[in-house]
Amino acid sequence: MAKELTPQEMMRIDLRPPTRDWMDIPTVIKPGIYCYPAKPEKVEIVGMPNGHVWSPVEEDWGLPEDWKETFLEGMRERLNKHRSFKIFMDICVRCGACADKCHFFLGSGDPKNMPVVRAELIRSIYRGEFTKAGKILGRIAGGRKLTEDVLKEIWYYMFQCTECRRCSLFCPYGIDTAEVTIIGRELLNLFGLNINWIQEPVANCYETGNHLGLLPHTFKQNIEFMCMDIEEFVGITIEPPFNKKGAEILFTTPSGDVFAEPGIFTLAGYLILFEHIGLDYTWSTYNSEGGNFGFFTSLDMAQRLNAKIYAEAKRLGVKWILGGECGHMWRVVHQYMNTFNGPPDFLEEPVSPITGTKFENAKSAKMVHITEFTADLIKHNKLKLDPSRNDHLTVTYHDSCNPSRGMGMFEEPRYVIKNVCNNFYDMPENTIREQTFCCGSGAGLNAGENMELRLRGGLPRANAVKYVHERFGVNMLSCVCAIDRAVLPASMEYWVPGVDVCGVSELVANALIMEGENDRSLNLRGEPIPGRGEVTEDV
Amino acid sequence: MITRIILAFGAVVAIVVAAWMGGSVPGLQPLIGVALPYVAFAIFLIGFAMKVIKWAKSPVPFRIPTTAGQEFSLPWIKWSKIDNPSTTGGVILRMFFEICCFRSLFRNMRTDLRSGWLIHHPTKWLWLLALGFHYSFLIIALRHLRLFVQPVPGFVETLDAVDGMFQIGIPPIYLTDLFILLCLTGLLIRRLCLPKMRFMSLVADYFPLFLILGIVISGLLMRFVYRVDITAVKALANGIASFHPVVPEGIGSIFFVHIALVSTLLAYFPFSKLMHMGGVFMSPTRNLANTNRMEYHENPWRKPPKFHSYEEYEDMYREYMKEAGLPLERE
Numbered sequence: 001m002a003k004e005l006t007p008q009e010m011m012r013i014d015l016r017p018p019t020r021d022w023m024d025i026p027t028v029i030k031p032g033i034y035c036y037p038a039k040p041e042k043v044e045i046v047g048m049p050n051g052h053v054w055s056p057v058e059e060d061w062g063l064p065e066d067w068k069e070t071f072l073e074g075m076r077e078r079l080n081k082h083r084s085f086k087i088f089m090d091i092c093v094r095c096g097a098c099a100d101k102c103h104f105f106l107g108s109g110d111p112k113n114m115p116v117v118r119a120e121l122i123r124s125i126y127r128g129e130f131t132k133a134g135k136i137l138g139r140i141a142g143g144r145k146l147t148e149d150v151l152k153e154i155w156y157y158m159f160q161c162t163e164c165r166r167c168s169l170f171c172p173y174g175i176d177t178a179e180v181t182i183i184g185r186e187l188l189n190l191f192g193l194n195i196n197w198i199q200e201p202v203a204n205c206y207e208t209g210n211h212l213g214l215l216p217h218t219f220k221q222n223i224e225f226m227c228m229d230i231e232e233f234v235g236i237t238i239e240p241p242f243n244k245k246g247a248e249i250l251f252t253t254p255s256g257d258v259f260a261e262p263g264i265f266t267l268a269g270y271l272i273l274f275e276h277i278g279l280d281y282t283w284s285t286y287n288s289e290g291g292n293f294g295f296f297t298s299l300d301m302a303q304r305l306n307a308k309i310y311a312e313a314k315r316l317g318v319k320w321i322l323g324g325e326c327g328h329m330w331r332v333v334h335q336y337m338n339t340f341n342g343p344p345d346f347l348e349e350p351v352s353p354i355t356g357t358k359f360e361n362a363k364s365a366k367m368v369h370i371t372e373f374t375a376d377l378i379k380h381n382k383l384k385l386d387p388s389r390n391d392h393l394t395v396t397y398h399d400s401c402n403p404s405r406g407m408g409m410f411e412e413p414r415y416v417i418k419n420v421c422n423n424f425y426d427m428p429e430n431t432i433r434e435q436t437f438c439c440g441s442g443a444g445l446n447a448g449e450n451m452e453l454r455l456r457g458g459l460p461r462a463n464a465v466k467y468v469h470e471r472f473g474v475n476m477l478s479c480v481c482a483i484d485r486a487v488l489p490a491s492m493e494y495w496v497p498g499v500d501v502c503g504v505s506e507l508v509a510n511a512l513i514m515e516g517e518n519d520r521s522l523n524l525r526g527e528p529i530p531g532r533g534e535v536t537e538d539v
Numbered sequence: 540m541i542t543r544i545i546l547a548f549g550a551v552v553a554i555v556v557a558a559w560m561g562g563s564v565p566g567l568q569p570l571i572g573v574a575l576p577y578v579a580f581a582i583f584l585i586g587f588a589m590k591v592i593k594w595a596k597s598p599v600p601f602r603i604p605t606t607a608g609q610e611f612s613l614p615w616i617k618w619s620k621i622d623n624p625s626t627t628g629g630v631i632l633r634m635f636f637e638i639c640c641f642r643s644l645f646r647n648m649r650t651d652l653r654s655g656w657l658i659h660h661p662t663k664w665l666w667l668l669a670l671g672f673h674y675s676f677l678i679i680a681l682r683h684l685r686l687f688v689q690p691v692p693g694f695v696e697t698l699d700a701v702d703g704m705f706q707i708g709i710p711p712i713y714l715t716d717l718f719i720l721l722c723l724t725g726l727l728i729r730r731l732c733l734p735k736m737r738f739m740s741l742v743a744d745y746f747p748l749f750l751i752l753g754i755v756i757s758g759l760l761m762r763f764v765y766r767v768d769i770t771a772v773k774a775l776a777n778g779i780a781s782f783h784p785v786v787p788e789g790i791g792s793i794f795f796v797h798i799a800l801v802s803t804l805l806a807y808f809p810f811s812k813l814m815h816m817g818g819v820f821m822s823p824t825r826n827l828a829n830t831n832r833m834e835y836h837e838n839p840w841r842k843p844p845k846f847h848s849y850e851e852y853e854d855m856y857r858e859y860m861k862e863a864g865l866p867l868e869r870e
Contacts, residue, residue: 013652017738021540047845081840083597084823090590091818094739096729097643097665100650106657116739133810140546142741168605172637172644172669173815174824176605206847207855216856217863243866285865286852299601300844307846315849334831335603341844343835361612361625365832372612379615406603408610408623408829415616430648430659434607434622460650463657 007495010455015100017111023124023144027112027153029056032452035159035445038199043192045203046301050192061152067191068146072129074187079130084179089126091173092116098167098177103438104160107456115167115177118157122184125150155193158184160453162442163296163328164401169434181443186298194297198444201293205305210255210289219285222258226268233526235518238275240283243316247282248353250313253324253370254291254482257503263485265524266325266503272524273374273505276512277354277382281322287312290329291482295336296444303340306332309367310344320350321367325503327442327481330369330409331402338365355380369403371480374508375412378419384513387420389520392530393476394423395507396468398461398488399436400481408434413480413504420511425472431464439479441487454487455494462495469496477501540737547745551753554803555796562795565788571795572775573784579802586809591817600838602831605824607646611833623829630828637825641670668725675719676751678702679758682713686776708763716759723752743812750804757797765793 018025034056043051054062064070079086098115100106105113112118120142127134127143134143144150161181168176188194201211208215214222220242227238241247253270257263274281287308294301313321323333338344347366350359357376359368377383397417403409410433418424431437440457468474477488477499488501510523521532561567608619624630636642649662682698685691702713727748730736761767771787772794778785808814820826830836853860853868860867 008655011652011655015652016734019540019734019737021543022738080597081600083594083599083821084603086597087594087818087821087823090594091812091815093812093815094736094741094744095644095665095669096733096736096739097647099735099739106650106652111735111738114735114739120739131810140742142743165605168824169607170643170646172641173819174605174637174643174822176603176824179603179824207852209847209852215859216865217859220863220865245866285860286849304844304846307844311846311849336601338832339601339836339838339841357613359612360614360833361610362832364835367832375616376613379613405605405607407831408606408608408619409612410609411616412612428659430661435646460657467656 005452010459013107013109015106015109017114022112022117022120023139025112026149027156029152029156031057031449033160033450034156034453035195035197035447035450038192038194038196040192042196042199042203043194046206046304048189048192048194048297048301050190052192054192056152056155061148061193063148063151064191067151070190071146071151071187074190075125076130078183078186079126082179082183084176085183087173088119088175088179089123092119092123092175094120095172097170097172098175101167101170103162103164103166103440103460104453104457107440107459108453110160112153112157113160115161118161119175119177119180121150121154121157122180125154154184155188158188159195159445162401162438162440162445162457164438164442165405166401166435166437169405182295182299185296189298195444195447197447198293198296201444202297202301202305205289205293208288209284209286209308210258211291211293212255212259214255214258214288216285219255219258219288222264223267223271223283226264227271229526230268230271230524233522233524234272234514234520236272236275236514236516238271240271240274241281242283243285244282245316247280247316248319249279249281250287250309250316250318250321251281251283251324252287252290252309252321254326254329255289256291256482256486257324258288260486262489262500262502262506262525263482265506266482266485268524269503269505269507269509270324270370272509272512272514273383276384276514277377280353282316282318284312284316290323290326290333292329292332293444295328295332299336302332302336306337307341309333309337310341313344313366314346319348320362321347322370322373323367324370325480325482325505327400327402327483329402329482330400331406333365333367334403334407337367352376354382369409369412371409371412371416371504374505375415378416383508385420385511386513387422387511389510389523389529389532390421390507391423393421393507394425394472394474395421395476395478396425396427396465396474397432397504398427398439398465398477398479398481398484399432400479400484401436401438401442403480404434404436409480410434413478416504417478417507420507425468425474427464427468431460437461437464439481439484439487440491442483446483446487451490455491458487458491459495461488462491465492465499466496469499475499478504478507480504540740543740543742544731544745547742548749550746551749551800554750554799555753555757558796558799559792561799562792568790568795569784569786571799572786572790573779575802576779576798576805579805583805583808586806587814587817590809590814591821594818594821598839599823599827600840602827602836603823604827604829606829610829625829625833627828630826634820634826638819641666644669664725665729668722668729671718672722672726675715675722678715679713679719682715686773687780689777710762712763716755719755720759723748723755727752747804747807747811747813750800750807754797754800754804757793757800761791761793761797765791767791767794
């Protein structure tokens with residue numbers, strides 16, 4: 001298991017694949033790599049098929065008798081529904097450009113984690129079961145039949161892809177492994193083969209409105225607890241509005257930020273920022289999740305969970321929606337939401353009530369990213385900032401995969417950070433912006449039992465952090481993603497001790513000069529800021 | 540893995556041998572020299588069109604461009620108009636660079652693990668070889684028009700003149716002939732020698748390489764070694780193009796090898812990975828503008844979602860909500 005391997009041992013990676021035909025290499029499902037299967041009751045809550053108790057390391061997976069027909073029929077249906085899938089099955093030339101672009105391949109050396117081969121796992125089924133050449137010539141035409149072993153292999157590797165789309169950037173035809181993985185997972189879900197780390201958040205989100213299953217009062221209480229901390233550390237009183245009808249803006253963020261460190265400090269950041277500018281907004285307990293683990297299950301499930309955002313905006317009668325820091329949430333919001341559940345004609349085109357800026361790029365979907373919103377506030381000098389409060393931090397910025405390659409938000413966060421921090425250094429250019437590396441735990445793979453996979457997948461990102469840590473003394477890794485905040489601390493602790501993780505909004509709030517604040521000798525985490533306290537301890 | 544290479548190579552050798560032998564039998568010459576190219580060309584055209592139609596029949600339910608630069612957002616932020624296009628013009632430019640300059644491949648880099656560091660360094664080999672191969676192939680194909688079209692179009696004459704400008708040897712060797720040979724060899728060596736490439740390569744990857752190499756080599760042999768009767772070849776090509784096919788005498792077997800290989804390529808094309816030629820135009824991660832939040836994109840098979848409504852939610856948690864002082868729709 002991962003915990004027993006030292007980083008040096010983990011780094012012994014052989015990136016040269018074996019000389020055997022990949023179809024002849026049996027897949028061994030290893031602990032530390034795979035995630036536990038979905039619990040039947042969590043499958044049933046959302047009305048998905050064949051929830052059952054099973055284990056990936058046992059022989060019998062409890063598949064229904066007609067699983068093969070279901071899989072192939074499902075595949076046929078999706079080939080007809082998605083041009084992307086159909087084209088991507090046909091045109092890969094196996095040029096190898098994507099091979100060493102995947103963080104899981106780089107961190108594990110497992111040759112089936114080369115994006116091209118991961119897609120070939122499914123492409124070989126396509127050729128073997130759907131094309132004439134493949135049906136007749138079999139392996140000579142690169143085809144194979146769908147057997148139980150093949151299905152298990154597909155399952156294993158569909159849950160070793162974080163849908164980060166780094167490979168698609170380098171593909172000369174834009175073949176996007178995320179499309180293959182999304183559809184591959186959809187097919188597996190046709191007979192209950194999800195992982196529980198995805199299925200349970202989906203079930204929770206469906207009923208309680210958030211992944212963590214926080215009930216309405218708990219959700220409210222958690223935020224109110226945060227306000228008590230803010231009162232203590234900042235010296236101001238905040239009374240956040242909940243489910244408030246007629247508010248101008250609905251605020252939606254991943255529930256992870258309501259629950260655990262360091263995400264809760266990002267949440268504190270939102271609260272302080274909104275207080276600073278006197279924003280007329282509301283939280284919602286019904287729509288208490290911006291993230292969408294449905295997206296890692298099936299597009300249908302993604303649509304169902306996502307529907308709550310517009311539904312709640314309509315019920316509350318807000319003008320537009322502001323979204324918090326999150327990665328895959330923004331892939332869904334930016335590229336899917338309007339198509340899923342829009343157009344939201346009952347909302348207005350987003351205009352910042354503070355600066356009057358019209359958010360042209362969100363005029364149809366009516367949802368604005370908090371970082372776009374904050375960047376605009378800073379540009380118009382609407383925030384009173386003291387960046388020196390972040391002087392003890394040397395900051396770098398991790399571009400989350402989805403806002404990078406599924407949206408293109410690169411300058412806004414850097415502009416914000418540079419205005420609230422004095423020490424900022426970017427990581428090497430081949431590891432940031434559109435070429436950014438995944439945290440290693442996205443797309444629902446941030447469980448505990450697959451820690452070895454997470455640490456391996458996190459290596460390329462961590463390695464680049466290590467570079468700026470050693471070269472510039474970077475000690476804070478900022479990001480705009482709740483999964484990042486949940487998983488990067490473990491990755492940093494393992495690969496680059498001495499680097500902490502925070503959301504960009506936390507940095508903003510640390511620098512915000514609030515009316516009636518105390519001496520601000522503590523940061524939002526309640527830690528003394530070096531050099532600011534009246535009493536400096538001798539160490 | 541070696542089996543895959545042998546199979547692909549063997550298939551090409553078999554075609555060569557069959558065509559050589561067939562070409563030396565006068566009775567079979569019309570079959571290989573005329574019927575085969577007609578059939579192959581028909582398969583190519585119909586197969587290509589059908590494949591594209593088949594793709595086009597599947598809708599693009601979601602707008603999923605891979606954004607490779609700064610999005611269009613606030614007016615003072617400089618956005619990447621081509622790598623992350625938000626306008627049709629931008630998409631056209633993005634596609635132009637993708638198709639004509641292999642933009643994405645140009646981005647390529649190699650990652651190595653060296654003493655604890657992952658080093659990412661740019662590498663242009665694949666880009667260079669691919670670009671060199673494709674452009675050489677294109678120019679060679681266009682140059683061949685001189686055999687089919689009378690009078691020879693001006694641009695073909697120009698291409699011919701430029702391509703043969705170095706006047707090395709008699710007849711002069713074309714630059715593109717050298718380039719394509721070089722690039723194909725490079726691509727083949729890459730596939731044969733790099734462990735990662737060998738691991739992922741299928742018969743379907745080696746076969747077109749050997750096939751096209753065969754075409755190039757047979758073409759060169761015709762020109763430099765066997766010196767086929769160019770007038771006869773021209774008469775045959777002209778005949779094919781004008782649908783009055785003739786098979787002049789004394790063309791030589793090597794010509795039939797060449798034409799059989801070309802025919803194989805044409806007929807094989809629509810059923811192979813070579814269809815990337817059509818697919819690259821239709822790839823949804825490249826040919827869509829990033830106007831996602833700006834414009835509504837319709838999914839033709841969209842169904843209204845079944846979700847847990849607010850009313851159901853309130854019914855489920857009314858007591859908790861009341862206690863927590865949250866506003867309720869119904870008390």
